[in-house]
Amino acid sequence: MKSYLKSTTFILIIFLVLGSIVTSCGDDAPEPYLLQKGDITVNVPAEGFIAEIDQLFKIEVVSVSDEGLTYEWFMDGESVSKIKTFEYMFDTNGVYDLNLVVKQGELQYEYPFTVKAVFSGTPPPPIEGASPYITKVIDYMPAVGQFTNKLPKYEEGDTQEIMNEKVLAAIGNNKKGMITLGGYGGYVVVGFDHTIQNIKGKRDFRVLGNAFYANTNPDPDAPEGGSFEPGIIMVAYDKNKNGIPDDDEWYEIAGSAHEDPTKELWYEKAKSNGNDVNLYRNYEITYYKPDENKEPVKDKDQAYATDAEYxxxxxxxxxxxxxxxxxxxQQSYYPQWATGDELTFRGTCLPQNGVDESGKGNYFVLYKFHYGYAxxxxxxxxxxAMDIDWAINSKGQKVNLPGVDFIKIYTGVNQENGWLGENSTEISGVEDLHLLQVDIDTRK
Incomplete structure (x- = not known):
């Protein structure tokens, strides 16, 4: 009996010891990793993240563990990467909202950052003998207008290339002739034999037009007005040096109405006149090619009209x-070298600045915007004169261009002004103020 008790006791002791060992091993097993927000860190420079245009930009992420984690990067709300280390090449100047989303099962944490994409360095100075004037015309397409096919003159058989050459002959190389851009959206794209430098605190180039002041405005208390047909100016820096303005290289010069149309001195006058005084940043208009042989539809109420539905x-x-x-x-108002049966133009549309001050349709005044337009x-x-530092990107952010190689100008107002006809920007040249040694301070 004693022998049986001893062996039973021995077995029980072994069982307790083994049980203790098993229990001890179970207590020491690591818990599954559970993500905490502080487990993800990113070293942000004191000046913030700054990326150079067309250069590889990286953001390194440090994590306590990657167990069960997924990473996704969003730029301005759009997914751009699903790897831990962010790698990207910015091609457009501006400030970008970047958001890292880290997930582990149902857990999710977000880490927002901003990245400023900028151009580095400065363009080389113009070579000796560089021209301060337009030396090439990249493209020309006026919208419909009373001077279209006249300035410059279209002749049967003229191609786009020939019309570009005629524009260069008129306004290039300091010729100071005149071309029309027609109604809203009509444009010209010009280039130079060098980069126009962006000099801080100074205006950099001048756009020549045919604006003039009214001599006898019936309203003696009216602000400055006359014949001002503003064109919106776009600028491009040839960052890849391929000799052409690429789509992602264009920026818009922001004039006074871009900032606040209501501050134009004539705003209330134009509004009372029934004008559309809004500024549209994504405006689009389509013109339809007319049948030049159809019988004109005359406007009985306005003697000047020969075809009211042209x-x-x-x-x-x-x-x-x-x-x-x-x-x-009486010539065709539709550009005769344009292919297709319609023309569509897109861009920013400015408030209508034309007012019939006579109230009888015989004295129209087109009022002057504060600044920033051709x-x-x-x-x-x-x-x-314009300052390159007035350029903005598509988000309305100011950009820091080192200079410009190409300039685009397009008619910025969609409006008819009685017998005067449509608002149509006219251009007679562009000048590099620095090469001409003309010193004009920028606006304060």
Whole structure:
């Protein structure tokens, strides 16, 4: 009996010891990793993240563990990467919202950052003998207008290339001739034999037009006005040095109405006149090629009109109508070298600045914007000159361009002004102020 008890006791002791060992091993097993927000860290420089245009940019992420984790990067709300280390090449100047989303099962944490993409360095100075004037015309397509096919003159058989050459002959190399851009959206793209430098605190180039002041405005208390047909200016820096303006290289010069149209001195006058005084940043208009042989539809109420339903148009603001042909210009108003049966233009549309001050349809005044537009000031005045630092990107952010190689100008207002016809920007040249040694301070 004693022998049986001893062996039973021995077995029980072994069982307890083994059980203790098993229990001890179970207590020491590691718990599954559970993500905490502080487990993810990113070293942000004191000046913030700054990326150089067209250079590989990286953000390294440090994590306590990667067990069960997924990483996804979003830029301005759009997914751009699903790897831990962020790698990207920015091609457009601006400030970007970057958001890292880290997930582990149902757990999710977000880490927001901003990245400023900038150009590095400065362009080389112009070589000796560089011209301060337009040396090439990249493209020219006016919208419909009373001077289209006249300035410059279209001749049957002229191609786009020939029309570009005619534009260069008119406004290039300091010729100071005149071309029309027609109604809203019509444009010209010009280039130079060097990069126009962006000098801080100074205006960098001047756009020549044919603006002038009214001599006898019926309203003696009216702000500055006359014939001001503002064109919006776009600039491009040839960052890849391929000799052409690529789509991602364009930036818009932001004039006074870009900042706040209501601060234009004529704003309330134009509003009371029934003008559309809004600024549209994504405006679009389509003109339809007319049948030049159809019988004109005359406007009985306005003697100047020879065809009140000449060229049909519609825009993306639910507006539609016709461009009128007047008795003073009888040629086709539709660019004759354009292919297809319609023309569509897109861009920023400025408030309508034309007012019939006579109230009888015989004295229209087109009022001057504060600054920042082509054909919006007499050529020898400071506000005919532009500062490259006024350029903004598509998000409205100011950009820091080292200079510009190409300039695009397009008519910025969609408006008819009685017998005067459509608002149409006219251009007679562009000048590099620095090469001409003209010193004009920027606006304060």
């Amino acid at each position: 060229i049909k148009w519609k825009d993306n603001q639910d507006n539609t109508g016709y461009k009128v042909k007047n008795i003073y210009h 054909d919006n000031e007499i050529n020898n005045k400071d506000d005919a």
